[in-house]
Amino acid sequence: MNREFTHFNAAGQAHMVDVAEKGETRRVARAAGRIAMQPATLRLIQGGDAKKGDVLGIARIAAIQASKRTSELIPLCHPLALTHVGVEFLIDAQNSEIECQVTAETVGRTGVEMEALTAASVALLTIYDMCKAVDRGMILRDVRLLEKLGGKSGHWRASD
Numbered sequence: 601m602n603r604e605f606t607h608f609n610a611a612g613q614a615h616m617v618d619v620a621e622k623g624e625t626r627r628v629a630r631a632a633g634r635i636a637m638q639p640a641t642l643r644l645i646q647g648g649d650a651k652k653g654d655v656l657g658i659a660r661i662a663a664i665q666a667s668k669r670t671s672e673l674i675p676l677c678h679p680l681a682l683t684h685v686g687v688e689f690l691i692d693a694q695n696s697e698i699e700c701q702v703t704a705e706t707v708g709r710t711g712v713e714m715e716a717l718t719a720a721s722v723a724l725l726t727i728y729d730m731c732k733a734v735d736r737g738m739i740l741r742d743v744r745l746l747e748k749l750g751g752k753s754g755h756w757r758a759s760d
Contacts, residue, residue, distance in 0.1 A: 622709040627750035631716035632701045633743035635724045639696045641735040645727070646691065659700070659726040660687045666722035667704055667715040677714050680706045685715070687723060700724055701746070713745055 645655045664685045671679040684705040689698055702719040704712040724740045731738065747757045 622752070624708055625750045626705070626707050627711045627748070628703065628705045629711060629713040629716040629748045630701065630703050630746040631713070631720045631744065632699055632746050633720040633724050634692075634697050634699045634741050635727050636695065636697045636739045636741065637731065638735045638737070639693075641731050641738070642691070642693065642696050642698070644734065645698070645731065653730075655727055655730045656689050656698075658730065659689070659723040662726040663687045663700065663702055663719040663723035667702070667719040670715045670718045673718060674714055678710050680708055680710070680712060680715060682706050682712070682715065685719060687719065689723075698727065700727075711748055711751055713748055717743060717745060 648654060664687060666673075667682060667685045671677040682704060684703070686703040688701045690701065691698055700720050700723040702716045702723070704716040704719065706712050706715075721740075721743050724743070728738050728740065745758065747755075749755050
């Protein structure tokens with residue numbers, strides 16, 4: 601594992617990592633996060649009865665849109681040509697939560713972890729925004745990288 605921060609030069613100044621010498625490979629990242637809410641809020645989402653419309657459908661579009669704009673939001677990210685972004689929502693009725701899982705893919709010189717993480721985060725924020733009128737106490741949590749494939753560092757998977 602690399603024990604150095606790559607976004608700082610020898611003088612300690614922030615910089616964009618030079619990826620010119622890296623080879624182009626297929627790169628995949630999976631990220632996820634959860635939003636907890638009141639059971640009544642989850643029922644509104646599941647029933648399609650939220651005043652603002654199809655909450656999960658709109659959150660899916662927001663996630664895809666966010667993945668494409670990651671380099672505009674995260675200062676040192678490279679702009680990437682994404683080849684695929686998939687967004688899934690898993691309903692956990694027992695715990696009154698929705699999990700968002702995002703898979704982002706590209707063929708390039710740098711990974712898509714930030715795109716997957718950004719997409720998952722924005723999907724959860726969109727759910728919050730659309731439902732805040734009925735439940736301001738929703739909690740976003742556990743946003744994390746689940747897996748990444750490709751590049752020099754190979755395959756990595758979260759250990760749980």
